[in-house]
Amino acid sequence: MINLLPSKEKRELNLERKKRLTIIFCFMGLLFFLTLGVIFISVNTYISKRVQYYNNVLQTKESITEQQEIRGMQEKIKEANLSLKKLKTFYNQRLNYSKLLERIAGILPENICLDDFSSVFTEPEKEKPYLRVSLSGFALTREDLFNLKRNLEKEENFQEIHFPPGNWMEARDINFSVNLKIIEK
Numbered sequence: 443m444i445n446l447l448p449s450k451e452k453r454e455l456n457l458e459r460k461k462r463l464t465i466i467f468c469f470m471g472l473l474f475f476l477t478l479g480v481i482f483i484s485v486n487t488y489i490s491k492r493v494q495y496y497n498n499v500l501q502t503k504e505s506i507t508e509q510q511e512i513r514g515m516q517e518k519i520k521e522a523n524l525s526l527k528k529l530k531t532f533y534n535q536r537l538n539y540s541k542l543l544e545r546i547a548g549i550l551p552e553n554i555c556l557d558d559f560s561s562v563f564t565e566p567e568k569e570k571p572y573l574r575v576s577l578s579g580f581a582l583t584r585e586d587l588f589n590l591k592r593n594l595e596k597e598e599n600f601q602e603i604h605f606p607p608g609n610w611m612e613a614r615d616i617n618f619s620v621n622l623k624i625i626e627k
Contacts, residue, residue: 542624546577549593553582570625578619584610587618599624 447455543559550556556579565571581587587609594603602623609618 542573545597549590549597551581551586551589551593553586554590555580572626573624574621575624576619576621578617581616581618582614584613584616587616590618590620594620594622599626601625 539561546556546559556577558576558578560576562574563571564574581590587605591603591605594600600622602621604621606619609616609620
């Protein structure tokens with residue numbers, strides 16, 4: 443095919459073609475960059491949503507962990523309080539042996555001396571704790587032993603006072619024993 447157009451028009455047609463190609467390439471470039479921008483915005487939105495989701499998951503797990511730690515600490519505090527309460531109860535209920543010995547020495551009649559003192563602390567579940575005491579000693583007369591029995595019975599904390607029958611057999615020089623229960627009030 444022979445091109446019969448003058449060269450000026452040929453140049454104009456070439457220039458026109460180049461303009462169209464430039465417009466098409468610019469439009470394609472613009473379309474490419476717009477598409478790329480939309481993709482970047484979508485990726486950015488997706489990533490920010492995922493980051494927000496994982497931050498929420500992390501905060502939830504941290505709060506659960508903190509709650510578990512708090513519960514653990516509360517349990518330790520409860521155990522410590524229970525131990526302290528038991529110790530306080532023990533110290534409040536314990537008997538003062540020096541005062542007890544003073545009380546027993548104060549109620550002994552003049553002609554009686556003690557040879558032995560033994561005690562066992564008992565803490566039953568349904569009663570107050572008490573002290574089981576055994577005394578043994580020497581009484582000059584049966585009247586002195588009877589006075590000891592009366593003095594023990596006068597004490598309100600002394601209960602279940604028991605003198606074995608063999609204590610009352612002799613009139614003089616009596617080796618005696620007595621068992622009793624002492625409850626601190």
